[in-house]
Amino acid sequence: MGNALLWLKGLLSAIISGAASSVAVLIVDPATFNFGEGIGKVGLIALISAIVGAANYLKQSPIPQ
Numbered sequence: 001m002g003n004a005l006l007w008l009k010g011l012l013s014a015i016i017s018g019a020a021s022s023v024a025v026l027i028v029d030p031a032t033f034n035f036g037e038g039i040g041k042v043g044l045i046a047l048i049s050a051i052v053g054a055a056n057y058l059k060q061s062p063i064p065q
Helices: 002-020 023-028 039-060
Strands: none
Touching: 002 039, 023 039
16 A cells, blocks of 8 residues: 555655746746636646646556556
8 A cells, every 4th residue: 555655645746747837938938828818728737737747656566556
């Protein structure tokens, strides 16, 4: 059970890290990506980044048995 919990924490960390990288988009282009009219775009970037982070983690650390 310990290995599965450790793996799950790693996966959650990868997802959070990927989503947090969307902050860089806010800095690069604040006119398009902002918390006003562009919140949907920021959310989409965060979602895609989280999926990529999770996929990279799964590639490196497959699901434990």
